[in-house]
């Protein structure tokens with residue numbers, strides 16, 4: 350790994366200049382010659398321009414300066430130690446790959462009036478939360494924070510949209526009062542006291558001025574474990590969305606099972622689970638989507654490794670991520686041969702989808 354460049358901070362400029370004047374070196378060239386460096390390197394150092402870290406250290410020491418104290422790191426740390434993320438949902442759009450078809454369909458329901466509801470169905474670790482987060486963020490993410498060519502113009506006026514992400518696994522979202530209060534807070538609407546269903550409905554139907562999307566993650570948890578989030582509750586949300594929000598409110602929910610099956614299997618009958626204009630079923634990525642993810646490696650992979658990763662992962666995003674992470678690790682460590690594959694397979698064995 351190349352060593353990072355450093356430069357003196359503006360605050361340290363005088364101190365460094367004085368140290369040079371105090372030193373026995375009559376000129377920058379003399380100092381450079383003594384250290385066996387190019388004169389330009391010494392000049393850069395003294396003028397606050399970036400210098401390779403080792404040179405920075407040597408010059409500082411010659412001038413009897415504490416190099417760590419005067420160093421100001423210029424090159425920001427790499428945005429992430431590895432582009433391959435496993436274990437938690439993808440939160441930054443530039444690390445999210447694929448799902449083009451699902452995005453097209455879902456944004457197609459959200460970019461017209463009235464907004465319509467969608468459901469995302471997929472097994473554990475298929476990428477549901479990552480997709481909800483992506484929907485929430487992609488339209489307003491500055492181009493500089495996206496991959497080149499990554500599509501973000503899904504909505505006609507993205508700045509008018511309000512998004513609320515609700516993780517129903519979070520105990521703070523599992524009672525009516527706290528869940529409804531949270532939604533109102535996110536929408537910057539006044540939270541009534543008491544914050545019950547009636548007041549919530551009044552508040553939203555009177556005040557909702559912008560297109561608003563409520564993303565409900567892990568809705569199965571709510572149905573299985575939250576007695577307060579009962580049929581009456583879901584029925585009211587349905588009614589709010591369909592009748593009282595003037596077409597400005599939509600729900601996108603994520604669940605492991607189809608919403609109607611889920612409602613039935615948990616003893617619910619609410620028609621809320623019947624309002625989805627589109628259900629995205631998250632399976633594996635297409636092979637070109639998986640290839641794009643693989644190609645995001647900072648060190649390129651050989652074609653036979655790429656094929657192997659596609660084959661072993663069956664293009665499931667989590668498995669692609671894990672295999673890429675292991676391949677990158679082995680390349681960074683200068684390993685030769687295919688031993689990494691055995692270990693990588695062992696890693697994904699427990700995650701087979």
Ligand SMILES: Nc1ncnc2c1ncn2[C@@H]1O[C@H](COP(=O)(O)OP(=O)(O)O)[C@@H](O)[C@H]1O
Nearest residue numbers: 434435436437446474475476477478479666667
């Ligand atoms: N679209 C995607 N692009 C890149 N990686 C993804 C994507 N979707 C899922 N992943 C990978 O899968 C893992 C699980 O995703 P997550 O959204 O937490 O799944 P779920 O919510 O369905 O359990 C993430 O940590 C990430 O490694």
Ligand SMILES: [Mg+2]
Nearest residue numbers: 438477478479
């Ligand atoms: Mg999830």
